[in-house]
Amino acid sequence: MRLVTYRKGSSRPRVGAQVGEAVLDLAALAADLARERGAVRHGRGGVPKSLLELIQGGVEALALAREAFGHGEAILKRDGVNAVVERKLGVPAAKGRLEAPIPRPARNVFCLGRNYKEHAAERGAAAPEHPVYFTKAPETVVAPGARVIHHAATKELDYEVELAVVIGAAAKDIPREQALAHVFGYTVVNDVTARDLQKRHGQWFKGKSLDTCCPLGPVLVTADEIPDPQTLAITLRVNGETRQSSHTSRMIFPVDECIAVLSQGFTLLPGDVIATGTPEGVGAATGKLLKVGDKMEAEVEKIGVLANKVVAP
Ligand code: MN
Numbered sequence: 001m002r003l004v005t006y007r008k009g010s011s012r013p014r015v016g017a018q019v020g021e022a023v024l025d026l027a028a029l030a031a032d033l034a035r036e037r038g039a040v041r042h043g044r045g046g047v048p049k050s051l052l053e054l055i056q057g058g059v060e061a062l063a064l065a066r067e068a069f070g071h072g073e074a075i076l077k078r079d080g081v082n083a084v085v086e087r088k089l090g091v092p093a094a095k096g097r098l099e100a101p102i103p104r105p106a107r108n109v110f111c112l113g114r115n116y117k118e119h120a121a122e123r124g125a126a127a128p129e130h131p132v133y134f135t136k137a138p139e140t141v142v143a144p145g146a147r148v149i150h151h152a153a154t155k156e157l158d159y160e161v162e163l164a165v166v167i168g169a170a171a172k173d174i175p176r177e178q179a180l181a182h183v184f185g186y187t188v189v190n191d192v193t194a195r196d197l198q199k200r201h202g203q204w205f206k207g208k209s210l211d212t213c214c215p216l217g218p219v220l221v222t223a224d225e226i227p228d229p230q231t232l233a234i235t236l237r238v239n240g241e242t243r244q245s246s247h248t249s250r251m252i253f254p255v256d257e258c259i260a261v262l263s264q265g266f267t268l269l270p271g272d273v274i275a276t277g278t279p280e281g282v283g284a285a286t287g288k289l290l291k292v293g294d295k296m297e298a299e300v301e302k303i304g305v306l307a308n309k310v311v312a313p
Pocket residue numbers: 111112113160162191275277278
């Protein structure tokens with residue numbers, strides 16, 4: 001499933017699944033199924049009210065979401081998008097305004113630094129022997145299409161396209177060979193970075209955690225649709241010009257190792273987001289840093305395009 005958090009008009013965010021030109025409303029579909037089965041209470045049909053809670057709901061919540069999705073797919077196939085919309089079981093994709101799949105993660109976004117050899121080299125660093133971790137504050141997360149502020153605090157704003165992993169079940173000391181079984185799904189993150197602050201303050205947190213500097217989305221693709229996360233093309237364009245173009249097979253520490261090492265003596269929780277590092281081509285290396293008005297498009301194969309514009313403070 002291609003799960004989304006979306007709004008219709010000014011409504012509260014809903015949990016949806018994207019299929020072609022439609023966004024299915026999973027709670028409405030689950031309620032519709034419950035009604036068909038004669039249940040007295042249908043409400044949201046048991047579907048949690050946010051994608052984060054759905055992830056935290058474990059296998060049971062996911063099974064319910066899949067059942068609702070199957071119901072929606074059947075209606076789509078039989079009667080088309082209009083029937084879905086008329087029965088208030090979804091919206092045309094163009095009418096659903098996307099939020100980040102997890103608009104506010106429960107804790108910091110975990111990130112890998114220097115996880116592509118060519119990127120480490122362009123930053124004048126050797127390939128690390130062990131994964132390098134840092135974090136971004138959860139409040140930095142913004143939606144697909146949201147504006148990224150070029151804060152007055154920085155003169156060197158930069159982009160970084162990355163594959164983001166969302167953890168499914170709570171666990172620590174995860175063996176590498178079991179690590180991918182702990183992944184709920186995958187999305188795209190743009191690890192927007194203030195290079196001058198990153199340098200000035202030694203520890204990277206400051207330069208990585210300015211407000212709006214973590215676009216996330218557009219969809220959260222469940223892990224069953226990406227059995228091997230090391231098989232994806234990864235690119236970033238600024239105003240249509242390709243600035244980063246690589247492949248997740250080029251990660252120094254593949255996703256399973258990133259998870260296994262991070263989980264050593266540290267409990268990962270459902271809904272945790274891990275940004276797995278960026279390939280070469282960042283502005284700090286090429287001199288093409290971000291300017292007000294720039295349109296960034298971060299793309300990972302099989303997931304989609306995460307587009308955000310840079311605006312003045
Ligand atoms: Mn990064």
